[in-house]
Amino acid sequence: MEDHKYSSSGRKAFLLANGQVSQVYYPDGRVAAVVAQSNTGNGDKNKFYFYDRDAAGTLVCSLDENAVGCANDSTGNPEGMRLVMTKTGGLLSRNEGTILKRWKWDRKAQQSGELPDMPLRICLNDHLVLTFNGRDDIEVRFVCEGVSHLFQCGQQLRRRQSYLSTCEIVRHGAHRGKLIPRIPTKSLQDRQRDLVQEFAALRNINKPASRNIRHNPEVREVMHKLEDAFEPYQERIESGAYTTPYLDGEWRREAFEKTMAEVPRISETGHETGGPPTHAELCGVVPQDRLFAEAQDGRMSPLGPLPVTWPTELQVRQELRKINPALKRGFMLRSASGRYSRDLPVHVDLQGLRKLPPVTPATLDQTLNAHPNELVVVVCLREDDQLCVRARQLFEMIEADLHTPSTASGLAGASSKRSNQNQQDEEAMNIPPTKVYSFAMTHSRYMTNRFGVQTLPAYLVFYRARLVRANVMGARPINIIKERSPPRVLIVDPADFRSQLQMEKLLKRHHIESELAISTKDAIAHLQFRASITTANAITFYGIVLLDASLEPTQARAIADLARRTAAATERGAVIVVSMLPAGSVARERLQGGVLLEPAAEELIASICDVATTKPFKSATLDSLLERFDQHLRTTRGGDAAEPEENTTHYGYKKADLVRMLKLASRDAQQGTFLPPSFRLGMQLSANRAVFRGVRLER
Structure with a gap:
């Protein structure tokens, strides 16, 4: 599967094959580099070809999977160099033919020569640079008009360790003198044992149990005690005994019984008189049956008649809320949202100070x-x-x-x-x-x-x-200064999740509140909900509505019309509708501050939007949109609509x-x-x- 990737100016830059770069282009459309798979490999070995930016497409560098090839400096520099590499060695020379270095890859061979000074840089042309750090580390970097890519062209081996480094020599027997490679392998029993341990570890993560902990007996003992302590609670949860999120009517009796169970018993001495005292009498607690008897006899306590059954926690909260209703928040409390550094800036003039002379008790x-x-x-x-x-x-x-x-x-x-x-x-x-x-x-x-x-x-x-x-x-x-808050933003983008995340992070970094809608229905729901808010000082409209250019004109018109009606219904409301075009679909020369100059009707979604830009936009584009919103607000609501209001109350x-x-x-x-x-x-x-x-x- 092939796909093209474009530069910021809209020109074709890369050709992708199976998710990897296979071709790189110059801005004029000529091929700069080609990556081809080797016939001898299984898709993991590549050959690299690099071409000059001329009409003939001169080959300036060629390397295969074994780092066999050549590289030539075609910039016209008289000090330029050529590099030739074979399976046995390499050669470095000047363009005029003077040989500088000659070497062999096998450093133990006779007349192996001397390697060139590392790193060796050869400028293939104005946009391609080869860096040689050894047979296994060869890089070619392509840089042209903001497009950059790095090619790893070193020797590509599946393994770098020879069997001879791990083999053993047979000393006795019929195979004496032969080399037997020792390759670490796992038996079927070892694989089964590792698989069991792997699944046991996953099971311990999801639902840890003491029986699965074998290597640490102390941790296993602690886990076993915790399981015994929480087993009754688990049974009650599984049986549905806990049906209410609050304390029921029996909470006091259960707490009393648990407390009494922990009170130590007094050992008898044999000289006691009368009946044995109860736990309640020892603790100074009136028995429950006496409370019921006093309540039934009509005897009143200072707080009123004693209840026969204790109310639940929810009933107590409801009664307290009836007796003590919540007070209404005033304007100052409603306005204080906690962001004092933004909404309530303190202006203090500290200029023109003169230090006070000190005075002591003696003076x-x-x-x-x-x-x-x-x-x-x-x-x-x-x-x-x-x-x-x-x-x-x-x-x-x-x-x-x-x-x-x-x-x-x-x-x-x-x-x-x-x-x-x-x-x-x-x-x-x-x-x-x-x-x-x-x-x-x-x-x-x-x-x-x-x-x-x-x-x-x-x-x-x-x-x-x-x-x-x-x-x-x-x-x-x-x-107390009432400052103008930035406009609220509505993003309508059905499918580009990466662009959604980038724009939301940008708006959050600039302290701009926003909502995301992935369909026309969600966008209309957001607009209707924002218009239905009746809270004081609440923003009931969206100042900037971002529409994806892939929306149908009927859908975009429905969202834009509702946004404009909602903004017009408020005293200081205004809205600009922005069309977001895909990245790379517009030439960079047509953008000024991230905003498209003289957009066509189809770029504004059938002339429905006010402004067109590309996504995901940067901070400069956001500043341009905010400036256009302020201009539109002044034009629509008056010259001082966007200025903050000041109240000198202090x-x-x-x-x-x-x-x-x-x-x-x-x-x-x-x-x-x-x-x-x-x-x-x-x-x-x-x-x-x-x-x-x-x-x-x-x-």
Whole structure:
């Protein structure tokens, strides 16, 4: 059976015979190499012929299964070489006839000569290179316009060991002096024994048993004990005793009996009085019959009437679900799918930082008295806490702004422009005269003993050595940004499983969700199911539909029309339908970014599709399809349809919040409002807002 394999440009490159390469072609159609089976072999020995790329088809190399042949450098190089090999030896010469090397394959023969330097490379032409590493290792590589193939042309032997290396000489008897070959063979009994062991190993893999383990007695003993322990369970499973996946009504009684069976019995001494105690009385358990009697008499327990029979696990779960129904998930919880790095990116501006000077218990009072007309902020931090690191960065940004002339302009300084959009808050423009210091809480308990600082990160604001404000900082602010997700992809490919796997791996690598349909019915079912989803923020359409070019026009039209109607029914929906042509069926010059330029009507499946490409496509083709989808979306839904939407809602402390706090502290200091000397910060919430058991807490 013969078949052709084409290059990426669409030209014929290989001729395959029985799954192996038999001919190789140049781009102009001329034959470059021919592999023919030897008449003396049984299909495992080949002869190789290589031709030049000229009109005459000059033979440049010929080798058979015994590495007998010749090779000639036809590139026109005056230093080119020729190689001739026979059954007894070889010869290496220049093109003009000068003999360089002459040798024999039998290295023990007289005048065996010297082998050439290995490896020996001979350029047969611009596309064929022969590499000689010995009689058994001869390679010819063909490379032309992206098509490459390696031919192994060395000596092809079924065996490389002679009978003479394993034979024995008869020393006695009538055959004395003869050589008898010793060939390792298996008897019929050995083959039967190996077959039994092979099937026993397969049986042990499928269903291991201790009786089949013979070489390891310890493992066999452990397996035997496990079989004895699990034999009752196996019998119950085979007899159908386990009919429910949950605990039945007798589970409590069975558990109680098993527990009581393990309680050790008390040996009698002969001096006991009264009746023997029961296991339940010894363990402090009320007997079951007493519970039933109290229930029948109408005596109630604090939890209500005692049940006569215990409910099953399924009944308990159902009753609990009725009493405590599941709460509805809000919008924030529904939107939080766990992919915070993509859907909830955190934007933090860390430029313009200035390191905070440290303060110690010995220098705290001196530092507070050194700034009589300025606010002094002492930030209590730990080096190994993430929130403390974030708080340090915020105060370092404020410290950097304080040392900027356009920012630190007094209690009513003039505002200045910010290069970052997040710093355009008017309240963050004017910062009161402030000195910020950091206190390492891991070095001393001084701040805890003096001011009661127990929750970190915390800050203390002083004015003229008197405490004005003290509080705990909140969590890191999170800006919630709604980004545009990539379009969902529907692949309709009936039979090319290799192409399906490659495209699914490519889409998964680019974080693009996709579905596969192997028939028109499956594709329509996918489209209808996607359109029937009513969940909030769900994608109810396919942005890109990939159709195999082998589909009938009626089938392709039904899928394309339904996809376009589904996309048109949504507010931000759009779809492009792509025709996937077989690889090698289109010339490479017609492709730009993997997309076919000026496709014909039959290449678009009777002009049903919008774009045509080849499969399986690469990352560049996927980028081109995504770009075309964005252009189509802007054209269909408006110019800003493909742009992400931003919501500035956040939780936690921002720089503007700290600046606002400093302004309030400056106002309190000017009005003479200070905290009492006995003030203790104590335990505080580390967030501005929190919800505990349905109650909203605000600090």
